[in-house]
Amino acid sequence: MNDWQGKDGQMTKTIKGISAPLPLANVDTDVIMPKRFLITITREGLADGTFADLRFDNEGARRPDFILNKAPWTQANILVVGDNFGCGSSREHAVWGMRQLGIDACIGTSFAGIFYDNARKNGLALPIVSHQTRDLLLRFADDDNGAEIEIDLINRTITAGDIDAPFEMDPATQTALIRGRDDTLDSLEHAGAIREYEAGLKSKMRVSVIK
Amino acid sequence: MSRTLYDKLVDAHKVCDLPDGDMLIYVDFHIMNEYTSPQAFSGLDTKGLDVWRPEAHLAVVDHVNATRSNEPHDAASKLLIDNLESNCTRHDIAFYGLGDQRQGIEHVVVPEQGLVTPGMLIACGDSHTTTYGAYGALGFGIGTSEVEHVLATQTLRYKRMKTMRVLIEGDTAPGVTAKDIIMKVVQVVGAGGANGFAVEFAGSATQNLDMAGRMTVCNMAVELGARAALIAADEITETALQGHSHSGRFTYNGESWHSDLEAVFDKEVTIAGGDIEPLITWGTSPDQSVPITAQVPVASDYVTPKAKAALARSLNYMGLTEGQSAQSIEIDTAFIGSCTNSRIEDLREAAKILTGRHVAAGVEAIVVPGSAMTRLKAEAEGLREIFEAAGFEWRPEAGCSMCLAMNDDIAMDGERVASSTNRNFEGRQGRGARTHLMSPAMVAAAAIAGHLADVRDFK
Numbered sequence: 001m002n003d004w005q006g007k008d009g010q011m012t013k014t015i016k017g018i019s020a021p022l023p024l025a026n027v028d029t030d031v032i033m034p035k036r037f038l039i040t041i042t043r044e045g046l047a048d049g050t051f052a053d054l055r056f057d058n059e060g061a062r063r064p065d066f067i068l069n070k071a072p073w074t075q076a077n078i079l080v081v082g083d084n085f086g087c088g089s090s091r092e093h094a095v096w097g098m099r100q101l102g103i104d105a106c107i108g109t110s111f112a113g114i115f116y117d118n119a120r121k122n123g124l125a126l127p128i129v130s131h132q133t134r135d136l137l138l139r140f141a142d143d144d145n146g147a148e149i150e151i152d153l154i155n156r157t158i159t160a161g162d163i164d165a166p167f168e169m170d171p172a173t174q175t176a177l178i179r180g181r182d183d184t185l186d187s188l189e190h191a192g193a194i195r196e197y198e199a200g201l202k203s204k205m206r207v208s209v210i211k
Numbered sequence: 212m213s214r215t216l217y218d219k220l221v222d223a224h225k226v227c228d229l230p231d232g233d234m235l236i237y238v239d240f241h242i243m244n245e246y247t248s249p250q251a252f253s254g255l256d257t258k259g260l261d262v263w264r265p266e267a268h269l270a271v272v273d274h275v276n277a278t279r280s281n282e283p284h285d286a287a288s289k290l291l292i293d294n295l296e297s298n299c300t301r302h303d304i305a306f307y308g309l310g311d312q313r314q315g316i317e318h319v320v321v322p323e324q325g326l327v328t329p330g331m332l333i334a335c336g337d338s339h340t341t342t343y344g345a346y347g348a349l350g351f352g353i354g355t356s357e358v359e360h361v362l363a364t365q366t367l368r369y370k371r372m373k374t375m376r377v378l379i380e381g382d383t384a385p386g387v388t389a390k391d392i393i394m395k396v397v398q399v400v401g402a403g404g405a406n407g408f409a410v411e412f413a414g415s416a417t418q419n420l421d422m423a424g425r426m427t428v429c430n431m432a433v434e435l436g437a438r439a440a441l442i443a444a445d446e447i448t449e450t451a452l453q454g455h456s457h458s459g460r461f462t463y464n465g466e467s468w469h470s471d472l473e474a475v476f477d478k479e480v481t482i483a484g485g486d487i488e489p490l491i492t493w494g495t496s497p498d499q500s501v502p503i504t505a506q507v508p509v510a511s512d513y514v515t516p517k518a519k520a521a522l523a524r525s526l527n528y529m530g531l532t533e534g535q536s537a538q539s540i541e542i543d544t545a546f547i548g549s550c551t552n553s554r555i556e557d558l559r560e561a562a563k564i565l566t567g568r569h570v571a572a573g574v575e576a577i578v579v580p581g582s583a584m585t586r587l588k589a590e591a592e593g594l595r596e597i598f599e600a601a602g603f604e605w606r607p608e609a610g611c612s613m614c615l616a617m618n619d620d621i622a623m624d625g626e627r628v629a630s631s632t633n634r635n636f637e638g639r640q641g642r643g644a645r646t647h648l649m650s651p652a653m654v655a656a657a658a659i660a661g662h663l664a665d666v667r668d669f670k
Contacts, residue, residue, distance in 0.1 A: 031637055039275060042249075184258065
């Protein structure tokens with residue numbers, strides 16, 4: 001039996017909304033969050049930077065042909081993406097920005113490892129589906145009626161019109177998304193085990209950096 | 212039971228299993244930079260947490276600093292640099308700032324200071340932390356939330372990955388470098404081909420590499436999606452560990468840091484060393500590369516409409532035409548630097564090509580040594596004179612610089628750069644900038660020719 005109860009009783013069981021197709025493969029975190037938005041010491045203020053070079057031209061005007069600038073996808077909170085989404089730099093700013101832009105989930109066939117872990121820490125769901133399902137969802141998302149799709153995090157299924165497909169998500173990520181708890185605080189509950197591990201290390205195995 | 216090097220490293224660092232299926236693993240050493248750590252420190256403040264073991268961390272300024280001088284070039288970069296220093300002072304963490312003789316690109320500094328030994332687990336808020344696999348250590352990049360997690364607990368939540376072995380067998384030809392080897396691997400495996408895998412590089416061509424070459428290979432393994440890259444520790448590793456600041460202060464003995472002979476990998480890839488030529492990237496993903504003797508692809512090389520469209524998009528961004536010969540691509544800028552290729556060995560290779568030659572008219576050529584120590588060593592060897600006589604600008608300070616253009620080294624819209632760096636993404640070196648990845652010697656050759664050129668033609 002899974003313990004999905006959040007600390008405050010809150011759980012995210014489903015994500016519903018309009019999906020936008022972003023079929024390009026290898027969308028990297030430089031494209032998701034260009035470096036000029038990274039010179040900051042806070043997590044806030046990153047919505048404008050998200051996909052900035054795709055959304056805006058050199059003069060700062062919206063590119064009318066970019067999917068997230070067109071109705072109904074201006075309201076999209078779910079992206080259907082190409083292979084290997086989120087590759088490149090470890091910058092968590094990419095995920096912070098996507099959340100601030102209102103993105104709750106990206107459905108794809110594969111995600112880069114660091115991006116995947118960053119997403120989990122910030123409540124961005126990344127359901128992994130087969131190429132066939134992804135291509136069906138791309139076509140569905142392209143439908144300009146803006147029909148909603150639903151991601152069921154408990155049962156790991158996606159429903160979109162006639163499409164009813166399972167997705168992959170490791171149990172730890174699934175639990176983290178549903179419960180929305182703080183990994184750092186949760187891990188400190190294992191402080192005893194960490195101290196025990198450290199006690200077993202020989203002195204020569206403890207790094208001590210010269211200041 | 213036979214185990215891979217990766218499994219040995221994970222087993223040695225496992226603290227405990229967690230109820231949700233993850234495990235906690237112990238981080239021996241953690242490195243921070245000024246741009247992915249500020250929000251981790253403020254997270255500690257918000258939650259009222261202390262740093263678990265301050266002496267196990269090092270902070271280095273490298274991403275946003277100017278390399279023309281040791282003064283920040285603007286207020287925004289100064290804010291990040293000052294913020295890191297004050298966070299380190301507050302938490303009693305070692306800090307190598309601007310003007311410190313130990314400062315430089317984090318992944319150049321760490322081996323130089325003897326801070327990596329076989330068997331360690333190293334994390335850093337930078338994807339190129341895979342570099343440390345060159346020493347038989349498990350290094351991997353983490354996000355800022357995980358930086359906070361390491362600071363507060365000295366551990367990470369971790370899932371064991373699948374294993375892939377890439378065998379590069381047989382000698383490589385003269386002119387073929389470690390950079391060409393890893394670019395070939397990225398081309399063969401693909402940009403996301405190793406997602407979910409820890410990759411071990413083996414085979415005679417890997418074993419024959421010196422430590423600088425092994426670091427180049429492991430560094431760029433993240434470009435095929437590998438979260439970790441490894442090379443077995445051997446005599447070359449042992450020799451490299453001698454004589455650094457931290458050597459002898461700590462070692463990670465107790466295991467033989469190589470895969471057992473009978474160890475089974477989830478996936479095996481074999482590449483013949485003799486098949487590798489000096490490579491250049493033509494597109495906007497590191498796996499879009501061709502030999503310098505070849506041509507940019509044409510639409511008929513691809514089957515699906517999606518692949519043809521991707522080719523068209525890349526060529527449009529890069530300002531190239533289908534079937535154009537690689538050597539006809541004229542460059543505006545030559546850049547030698549980055550955590551992939553800015554070590555003393557890289558500078559020596561480039562200097563060999565530059566000796567007695569001069570950069571072509573109209574080409575701006577820049578070299579940013581990877582660390583202050585690297586620069587001083589290069590200057591003592593006379594490399595600075597060779598670079599400057601050839602028309603290269605020799606930067607007095609170290610940092611990532613034009614690799615990702617977070618400082619004032621930003622390529623202009625449409626500017627074409629021959630670059631010894633690791634990523635040719637759209638906008639990586641500046642909005643609209645066009646990056647061609649290659650070895651440092653190939654960058655030197657391109658700077659002299661004014662267009663992409665075959666290093667083997669420069670005897």
